[in-house]
Amino acid sequence: MKVLVTGGAGYIGSVGVHELVHEGYEVVVFDNLSQGHRAAVHPEATFVEGDLRDREVVDRTLGEHEPDAIMHFASKSLVGESMEKPFLYLDENVRCGVNLMRCAVKHDVERFILSSTANLFGTPDSIPIDEEESIEPGSPYGESKNVLERTLQWLDELDALRFATLRYFNAAGAASADLGEDHDPETHLLPIVLEVAAGKRDKIEIYGDDYDTRDGTCIRDFVHVRDLAQAHILALEALENGSRVYNLGNGNGYSVREVIDTARAVTGAEIPSEVGPRRPGDPPELIASSDKIRRELGWEPQYGDLEEIIESAWAWHRKHPHGYDDF
Structure with a gap:
């Protein structure tokens, strides 16, 4: 095909x-x-x-x-x-x-x-x-x-x-150490957090910490x-x-603060953060039920653990600090 x-x-x-x-x-x-x-x-x-x-x-x-x-x-x-x-x-x-x-x-x-x-x-x-x-x-x-x-x-x-x-x-995450996420400008949470860990940014801005969630920050299903x-x-x-x-989705929701904390554990970096105003269009919580595709097609996420996802992305960032400009 x-x-x-x-x-x-x-x-x-x-x-x-x-x-x-x-x-x-x-x-x-x-x-x-x-x-x-x-x-x-x-x-x-x-x-x-x-x-x-x-x-x-x-x-x-x-x-x-x-x-x-x-x-x-x-x-x-x-x-x-x-x-x-x-x-x-x-x-x-x-x-x-x-x-x-x-x-x-x-x-x-x-x-x-x-x-x-x-x-x-x-x-x-x-x-x-x-x-x-x-x-x-x-x-x-x-x-x-x-x-x-x-x-x-x-x-x-x-x-x-x-x-x-x-x-x-x-x-x-990254599919391999040679196939990862590289946007210009970068706007996605995880790569921005890793850019802070790598010293390419001074801090990560958290868009609001007053949501009705367990720690006040938005929850997402990675x-x-x-x-x-x-x-x-x-x-x-x-x-x-x-x-x-x-x-x-993998069915697990992680808050912005949990993503930052897990990235700190994976990278060993301090990753300074600062709370800013909410971003328009951001709902408090999005977690998927993937029961239908699991039931009908047998789909099973193989990389459901947040630490494992971040580890794969960090390997990409370490090998290619300038993204695809390194190729």
Whole structure:
């Protein structure tokens, strides 16, 4: 099977590509390199530099490579930025996704995997969050993913495209010492904490400590990036039996303070912290119920321990202190 992976030079997408190649899939990576890194692309994958905003380029790529399936990772994905620039997210994420879906239908692509988000749920009514939780996006970013999910549901209803939407809770860790997380600027909690540990930052800012949680800081469900990649492959194979929607998490919630404390233990560094104001769009607690994907597809996270996740990320940071610029 040939799979087109958008955003395949990015953090999660590149790990997905490596896992696909390892399992014998033929892979085409489509990425504009605005957030990704050419060095992160598996050497056995075909690389196409292109932009999803340009539907003619997308159409030509699908026509030339004739993929059987698409994994759509490419996205603007910063909750806080989407609160400041809502039209950027509501326009660009939706336009890029719909361009891709439109071309997929035209070229008879049979399977489509959407990288979605836990931000669909805003402040959920119950924890852990299952797939029956009401959709009330917590930001324009979450809303953009909601629009794409609804579009896929209509395409499935019209027998145009089978899909799986996979709602992430927090991707973390490194797939190997040579395949990790490198953003510019970096906005994700764990790599920022490790940059403080490595002396690249003076301190970590905690966005609010007055939430209704056990220590006042936000609680999140961290999922190792390789576990996420494996879930994508399981969902891809399962589409033979129809479309589906899954939440992805390891089921354990860790507070921001617990992440910092665990990183201190792993790295041996002091990691100074400072409490700042809340960040718009951040719900107090997000923990996934992954019972459905475990039951239906047999998915089992292999890296569920926070210390193990942080150790893998720390190994990447120590080996590549300048990220992919070291390659």
